[in-house]
Each structure stands twice: as structure tokens, then as C-alpha cells.
Amino acid sequence: MDAERITDAKQFQDWLTVLLKVQLTSADALAMRLYYATPTMEELQRLDERLYAGTPSREVREANSRMGTRMAEIIEETYGLPMISQYLALIKQRELSGHPALAVAIAAHKAEIDVERAIHAHLMATVSSLIQNAVRGIPLGQMAGQRVMFAMREPINQAVQRSATLEEVDFCSGDPGLDISQMIHETQRARLFMS
Template sequence: MSGYQLALQQLTDSALPTGAFAHSLGFETYVDASVIADEASFGVWLSAFVSQQLTYSDGLAIRFLYEGVDIGELDALLSASLLPRQVREASVKMGLRLLEIGGEVFPSAELGLYRDVVTTGRAAGHQPLAFAVVARSLGVPLHEALAAYLFATATSLTQNAVRAIPLGQNAGQRLLRQAAADVAAAVERIPHLTPDDFGALSPGLEISQMRHERQRARMFMS
């Protein structure tokens, strides 16, 4: 077993207290509108989310960091491209928690530098960048880091959907098995994207995320 594998499992475990349980990243808007009401309809949304927002935003940011793009520049790009305020704030909230946990459990000089930049207000501290810094410092290859991050996000969202729609636990596992194919496709696609692709995602996803802020009743923060 490679030395980083157990650490990677800990880093992507749903028990890691980043606050992901508090965010739907927009699917709750569709639940409120009865567009998402069951296993099949949530599966359609999750597939779109993985193949679009996770691929062209978080996943591409992780790849660029691995390739040596300045982390401050990537942080600013994420802040600018995440147009829905709640989603932008969710990325930062979960990123700050990951930076805090990483500093205690997976310390590295690279992580320390990013924390300093965030602490001094020169960067926001987005979740995919915090994850990428930790993963790269652990020696995790890019394709494994991408697969782990994307699937962990899909897992968190599915667990939240199980509670919110609600769905049965078996349905949640079926959805994750389906999501694995979308994650694998995204991992194959991300290395071939260009900087011009960054932030290219469906307006429908962004609009639903913006509408969530004014939803009358909700379980999630985003």
C-alpha cells in the first residue's frame, strides 16, 4: 500500500468535520420546486453537478494547483467564478475548516504558506485548493486526488439528499454507484481542459443556487 492511501481515506471520509452536511449546493432549490423528488431525479441533478460544476471549477482548480499555477491566482479565480454567494461562502467555510484540520493532522510547509496567505487576508481559502495542497504534500498523484475529491463531494451531497428528499440508504448507495461513472469520466476530461474552460458551467445550476438564498424554508445553508 502506498504511504498516502490511508491518509487520503481520512482526508475524504465523510466524518471529516468540514461542515459538508450543512450544504446542498443548490439541489434543495429543486427539491422545494418538486423538480427533485426521488432517486431518479436526484441522480440526474448529481450527474449534471459532477460533470459541470465539479469538473470545470473545483476539479480544474485542483489540476492547475498541481501544475504549479500560483495559489493566490487560483483562489481569486474561484472567488470570481463562483457567482452564487452561498456557494462561494460554502467553498470558503469548508476550505477554512480543512485548512485548520490539515494544519493539525497533515502539516506541511506548503499548507502553512497557504494558511498564512489566507490568515493575512490575501486569499479566501477555498475548499478544492486546501484539499489539493494537502493531497499534493502527501504525494497523492493528480488523478487519484481528483477522483477522491469528486467522489467525496458526491458522497456528501448524496447523504444530504437521503435526509432531505428523503431517500432510503439503499437508494443512496445505488446513486453513488452511478456517480462513480461520472466521476471517472470527469477525471479523464479534466487533464484535457484549458484555462478558458475554467468556470464554464450550466446557468441552470447557478440560478438554482442563487434562488436558494431567498427560499422561504430550507434545511441547508446553500
């Protein structure tokens, strides 16, 4: 917003599509798939560490940690799952950082929700949150935000499908342009709200 690189709904939708296709698919969606394949505490720790290391932007790492911690706390309060309690304990001891995709994966796996559906729900929630930020931050307006959300249905479906074709080597493979933009965002002069 500050640099006026994204000033309308079309530009935002294009940016969001790239973020979804590249970062959210190779990080969040693939992490969820890998956890589902091996739902152990060791795998959870490994994925948490890799997600943290695979996120170059300090601001995004910290946001993921905050959201992952809150998500784990809510899941623990609501469902009392032993795996989420262990995960949350390691986060609070600062042995792990926390990530929302992993918290969702733990709860969804325990509830026997299909991995495809769990990934779809997580990506939909993430995209919706980003759209609401854009509605206020660009600003887009509510109607434009709803149109972007409607347009993102197919890219989200494609991201879920694409994540099934990825392998371990693809984990956290990103786009240098997105990474650089996120790092530049950290030093933005003015903020309307915390990103």
C-alpha cells in the first residue's frame, strides 16, 4: 500500500494468486500433507522447524508463530488433544515456533477429516483473512473483496490439487520476488494495523 504497487482489486487478486500458488501451496499445504503422512511428534517438530527456516521474512515468521500459537491454544481449550498440548508446550518453551497450518493439521487429522478437505479449509481461511486485510488496507471495499473471494475458489482448488504432486524437495520453495516484497513490507513507514 505504502509503495502503491497494489492499488486495486485486480492487482491484489493477481498477487494473492501468486502467493497461494507458490508460498501457501509449498509451505502450508505441503506441511499439512507431510504431517498427515506421518502424524508423529517428531514429524511435527521437523515440519515446524522447516516452516520457520523456510520463511525469509521476519515479520511473516513472527505472524505465523503468533497465529499458530493462538490456533493451538484454541484447539487445546476446545478439544484437549494430547498432541496439540505437547505442541503448545514446546512452543511456550520456545523449542518450536508454531504455525497455523500445523495446528489445523493436528486437529483435522485427529477428527479424521480428509487431508484434501483440511488443506482446502486452511487455504480458504488464509485467503479470506488476507482479503479482509486488503479491504481495509488498500482499500478495496467490501464488494470488491467479495468478488476477489469468489474468484479465488478455483485457484484454491488448484492449490490443493497441486500440493498432492509436490515432494519433500519442494517444501517451502518460494518466489524471491514475494520474499523480497515481504521483507520490504517489514520496514514500511506507516501501518493501519498489525499485518
